[in-house]
Structures are given as C-alpha cells and as structure tokens.
Amino acid sequence: MRTVKQAIAYFYDKHKRMPTFSEIAEMTGYKSKSAVSYALDGLIKEGFVKKDAKGNLIPGRLDPVRVLGLVEAGFPSPAEEELSDTMSLDDYLIENREATFMLKVKGDSMVEAGIHDGDMILVERGGKYREGSIVVAEVDGEWTVKYLRKSKGKAFLEPANQEYDPIYPKDSLVVAAVVKAVIRKY
Amino acid sequence: MRTVKQAIAYFYDKHKRMPTFSEIAEMTGYKSKSAVSYALDGLIKEGFVKKDAKGNLIPGRLDPVRVLGLVEAGFPSPAEEELSDTMSLDDYLIENREATFMLKVKGDSMVEAGIHDGDMILVERGGKYREGSIVVAEVDGEWTVKYLRKSKGKAFLEPANQEYDPIYPKDSLVVAAVVKAVIRKY
C-alpha cells in the first residue's frame, strides 16, 4: 500500500488533477473517506497540500523538483530532504506563458555563451531586451540567435564564437524574441 | 471578457486545478453552466482540454510552452501558432520525480561542456551512468560535478576546462547522481 503522500503525488503526476478523497482512500487502502479527511489535516498543516478559498484541494509542496543548494553542499539526509523546498520548472522558467516558446539551436555560433548545438532555448516574444541581451532576430530574412550589440546607434548581432563574424544588417534587423533560458537535456 | 480558452489557462496557472463550469461561466461572462458545457464540447474536440475516465476536466493542450522547431525557421503565423504542440517543462525534463533534484553550480570547471558558473543542474540520484557521463560525485569528502572517466579500471573525474586537472580519488569516489539537464536562466 502506498502512503497518502505517494498516492497524491503519483495521481497528480498522472492525471494532472488532485485526487478526490475516495480516490485517495482506494489508492492507500483506507476504507473510508473520513479517515482520508483526518489524514489530510496533517498534510495540510505540513504544507504538503493546501486548500484554496473554495475548499478544493490543491498542490502544496508536491512540485516535482526538490531544490538543493550548491553542488559543494552535497545531498541532504533523508530527514532533511523532506524539508527541501520544491519547485515547478514551469513556474520557475516561464513568466508570460502566452509569449513563451521553445526553440532548438543549430550550430555553434554561441558556444562561448554556453549555448551549444542542439540546445533548447526558451524565448519570450516581445520581451524586454537591451544591449548585450541574447535575442532571436530576423536579419535580412534570416533567423538567428545572437548577442544584440549597438555601434554608433545602429544595432547589429554578435556571435559568441571567435570563428564567426558579427552580422551587420543590410536592410532590416527585427528582434522577435529574447532568450530567457537555455535548457540542455542529456 | 475573456475567451473560454484564456479563462481556463489563466485559472489553471493560478490555482493549479481546473476550474468548475460555474467558475468558467463567471470568468467568461456566460450566465449559465449549460452554455459553458456546450462551449467545452468544442474545446474537447479540439484537444485543448480533455476529460478523464471519470468525466473530470483535465488539461489537454494547455501546457505552458509552445514548442517550435529550429531557430532558423522563425516564428509561425498566429494561425499556425494555434496548432503548435505544447509542453510542460516538468514533464519534459523529469523522468523520476522522487529522485530528481536541482543544484547550483559554482565555478567554471565545466565551462567547455557548456556548464557555467551559476547554472542550475537537474540531477537524478541513483540514475544510470557510464563513462563520459556528467555526474555529481563525492571524492574524498568533497562534492563536485565532473565527467566520469575510467583508466585501468579505476574511475576518476575529469573537468571540462583545460586549466583544471583531473581528480584521482585517494580514498573514495561515490557517484551520487547523474546530471540529466542544465538550466540557465537569464
């Protein structure tokens, strides 16, 4: 039999909604909703789950990722682990969902900025940028990711790789989106 | 007034649960649950939301990130945009939530692998690794992120930076976790 915590986490992961009391009872082996109700009181105090203004069950500390500190600090003991902050990567990385897109990077023109061939970038369309921002831009009809620079009031793009040259627009340079994050999955 | 789509997306983002029909009605200006019910029929056909086996509303294509292709392909038109695949970064990056942690990297010993000072790494404790994997390990009491290498049957750690030397364990080398992803937020 699963613990209540495991059951809720598993269910939420799988169904993208919180389980009902009956469903929790079924998963954990409880034979009454009331037992679940009392068990949940504890988890609510603990912050593992919450109830919103309408009394509906919502996730508390059951976001998928546990956030630790520096690598040098190593891993916590199982007891400390329970107390780790949790986080959703979606919430961490996305500010404006309507404007956020994921794109794949080809080539090594930004390697010195830590953006490698095949990396995914999270970009925000219409996001704020300034000189030095990494942007997705359309220069004379071609789309690229580069540093945005300015010289004598004119904008141009600069790669992060010695072997490539800066790109000075002949006709047009339109900044379409700003790179907000880089994600590389192994 | 918001459209039904906007209302649901907003509500799900904010409350981490799907709204009820009444709540959708309130947000969109509908004055009856039945109108919402019929409106949802369309969105279900479209795949924007779904119903699970028990008839409960669950997210369909309202994951927070729209996935495009290569940077070179640029952005789609608003019409095509509607059809873009969506994704949750949590689902994309996390396989085993129980074993997944996020850590912060200090130093530049892995820059040539595209891991910079201040980057976050997603690691899986007890994950499978082999020679060449980037791992979080404890060597003689010190925690670090490095390439795992082998020489004459003995494991050692190799930085991705010319200026650093490989680390050959005096007493012990324990691989605690495998780096599954690198995340850099600007």
Next chain:
DNA sequence: ATTATATTAGAACGTTCGTTCTAATGCAAC
C-alpha cells in the same frame, strides 16, 4: 421578412463531493 440553425439562459436532475457525527478498533503507558 421569413426561415433555419446555432447559441444561450434557466431550471431540474441524479451523482459525487467533503464534512461531520458516532461507534468501533488499535495502540501505548502504567
């Protein structure tokens, strides 16, 4: 203007929800 079609409001319905009460059971301390 008339007709046909789609959309919306409102009420009614059965179902399921979470809470709460009482009673039974399990467990620990003494």
Next chain:
DNA sequence: GTTGCATTAGAACGAACGTTCTAATATAAT
C-alpha cells in the same frame, strides 16, 4: 488488565458538481 488517546469505519448530511431538457434569443441564409 485497565485506562486514555489516536485512528479508522460507516452512515448521514448539505452543497456543489456536470448533464440534459425546454424555451428564449441571436445569427445567418434566402
């Protein structure tokens, strides 16, 4: 063994759920 406390089962409850029906309204086509 006995007492006291916490946990669980089961039933009952009102509230809210989503569906469905009918009637009214809006929209479009002719």
